[in-house]
Amino acid sequence: QVQLQESGPGRVKPSQTLSLTCTVSGASITTHSYYWSWIRQPPGKGLEWMGAISSSGGTYYSPSLESRTSISRDTSKNQFTLQLNSVTPEDTAEYYCAGGEKFGSRWEGDYDYWGRGTQVGVSS
Numbered sequence: 001q002v003q004l005q006e007s008g009p010g011r012v013k014p015s016q017t018l019s020l021t022c023t024v025s026g027a028s029i030t031t032h033s034y035y036w037s038w039i040r041q042p043p044g045k046g047l048e049w050m051g052a053i054s055s056s057g058g059t060y061y062s063p064s065l066e067s068r069t070s071i072s073r074d075t076s077k078n079q080f081t082l083q084l085n086s087v088t089p090e091d092t093a094e095y096y097c098a099g100g101e102k103f104g105s106r107w108e109g110d111y112d113y114w115g116r117g118t119q120v121g122v123s124s
Contacts, residue, residue: 002026004097004115011121012091018084018122022097022115029078030055035103037111038071038082040093048093052103053080060103087122094119 008020022036029036037052051061053071061069065084073080084091095118100111108114 002099002113004099004113006095006097006115006118008095008118008120010119011123012087013124014088014122015086018082018087018091018120020082020095020097020118020120021079022081024078024080024099027099027113028075029053029073029080029099030075033101034099035060035101036073036080037098037100037103039096039098039106039111041096041117042090042093047096047106047108049104049106050082050084054103062104089122092120092122 003025005023012018034055035052038050039047041047050065051069051071053059053073059071068085070083097115098111099113102110
């Protein structure tokens with residue numbers, strides 16, 4: 001059974017860097033042709049795909065967030081990490097990690113596996 005678990009701070013101050021980690025169990029993040037994504041949902045809004053890292057380590061970002069986003073991985077721990085720089089209150093959201101053969105989609109059904117999400121608030 002594949003499980004994803006997000007971890008990170010529940011609150012970040014404006015202008016700081018948000019760092020979240022997704023720990024994957026039951027599957028390797030190096031599984032061929034698989035992508036591991038970060039997706040968020042601000043309050044009252046729909047899902048927003050942020051970026052992904054592929055099984056080979058390639059990274060892909062939403063154009064609207066690319067300048068502030070970095071995704072990396074630790075294959076020894078089977079984890080991948082999101083860093084979002086210069087956060088503002090508009091970055092307040094539920095953050096999810098997800099895995100599948102697709103990336104870039106904001107539709108829940110396009111991903112095979114989802115974490116339960118972690119709430120992040122940005123305020124001073």
